Amino acid sequence: MLVLDQLVEGQSLETFTNEHITVEQLKQYAQASGDLNPIHTDENVAKSVGLPSTIAHGMLIMGQLGRYVNQIAGGNATVKNFNMRFGAMTFPNEQITCSAVVESVSAIEATINVYASKGENQIVGNGQAVLVFKGEEA
Amino acid sequence: MSNKHLIGLKSEVFHYKVELEHLQNFAKAIGDDNPLYFDEEFAKNSIHGGIIAPPTYPIAIGATGGSIDLGLDQRRMLHGEQSFMYEKVIRPNDELTCQLVISDVYEKAGKNGKMEFILLDTEMRDSSGELVVISRTNIVYRPKKQAV
Numbered sequence: 001m002l003v004l005d006q007l008v009e010g011q012s013l014e015t016f017t018n019e020h021i022t023v024e025q026l027k028q029y030a031q032a033s034g035d036l037n038p039i040h041t042d043e044n045v046a047k048s049v050g051l052p053s054t055i056a057h058g059m060l061i062m063g064q065l066g067r068y069v070n071q072i073a074g075g076n077a078t079v080k081n082f083n084m085r086f087g088a089m090t091f092p093n094e095q096i097t098c099s100a101v102v103e104s105v106s107a108i109e110a111t112i113n114v115y116a117s118k119g120e121n122q123i124v125g126n127g128q129a130v131l132v133f134k135g136e137e138a
Numbered sequence: 139m140s141n142k143h144l145i146g147l148k149s150e151v152f153h154y155k156v157e158l159e160h161l162q163n164f165a166k167a168i169g170d171d172n173p174l175y176f177d178e179e180f181a182k183n184s185i186h187g188g189i190i191a192p193p194t195y196p197i198a199i200g201a202t203g204g205s206i207d208l209g210l211d212q213r214r215m216l217h218g219e220q221s222f223m224y225e226k227v228i229r230p231n232d233e234l235t236c237q238l239v240i241s242d243v244y245e246k247a248g249k250n251g252k253m254e255f256i257l258l259d260t261e262m263r264d265s266s267g268e269l270v271v272i273s274r275t276n277i278v279y280r281p282k283k284q285a286v
Binding site for chain 2: 003018019028029031032033034035055058059062063064066067069070074075076077078079080081082083084085086094127129134
C-alpha cells in the first residue's frame with residue numbers, strides 16, 4: 001500500500017494495464033452509466049457518422065484511470081480531485097495502460113499526473129488526481 | 139458569438155439514491171474489481187470505514203436528471219474534459235440532491251479560430267445540505283465553420 005512519505009516529486013509509479021475493451025463491455029457501460037449514445041454500441045450508427053467502428057465512452061477510459069487512481073490510493077487515501085482531458089478515441093479490442101508521475105507532495109496530500117495510453121504509447125487522455133492521506137503520522 | 143449569457147443557468151433539482159447494486163454494476167462495467175466497492179469487511183478497515191463509490195460514479199448520477207436547454211448546436215459540442223471535486227465520498231444509500239449549473243463560459247484562441255468552453259457543474263449534496271461532489275463537464279464548443 002502506498003504511504004505518503006514514500007512519494008517524491010517526479011517519481012514514476014508502477015503502471016497498470018486494463019483488460020481489452022470489448023463490445024459487450026461498451027453495452028454494459030452504456031447501461032450502468034446511462035450514456036446511451038448509439039455510437040458506443042451500434043456499429044451501423046457509428047459508421048454512419050464516419051467512425052470506423054463503435055468507440056469506447058470517454059468516461060469508460062476515465063473510469064479505467066479512476067480504477068488505477070484508487071489502486072494507488074489503496075485503502076489509505078481519499079481521492080479529493082480527479083480530472084481528465086480527452087484526446088484520442090479508443091476502440092473495442094484496444095487496451096488502456098495507465099501510468100502516473102508524482103507532481104507534488106505536501107503534508108497530507110499528493111498530486112499525481114495520470115496518463116491513459118494505448119498501443120505504442122499513444123496517449124488517449126491525461127489528467128490529475130489529488131489524494132488526501134488522513135491519519136498519517138508526520 | 140459569445141455564449142456568456144448562459145452563465146448561471148440552472149436545471150431543475152433532482153434526487154438520487156445510491157444503490158449498492160448499481161454502484162457495483164458501474165464498477166464491474168469498468169472492469170474495476172477494487173474491494174472498496176465489493177468487500178464490506180475490507181472497506182470497513184480502510185480509511186473510508188465502509189463501501190464507497192468509484193471516483194467517476196457521479197457521471198451515472200448526472201445522467202438521471204438535470205437538463206438545461208443551451209440552445210446550441212449539438213454537433214459542435216465536444217466533451218473535452220471531466221473533473222470530479224469531492225468534499226465527501228459517495229456511499230451506498232446516500233440520498234443526494236443534485237442540480238446542474240452553468241458555472242462558466244470562456245473563450246480561448248485555438249489553431250482553427252476562437253474556441254469556446256462551457257462548464258457544466260452538477261452539484262450533489264447530502265441530506266443535510268452539505269456538498270458531496272461537483273461533477274464538472276467541460277464542453278468544447280467548436281467554431282461554426284468546423285461543423286460537419
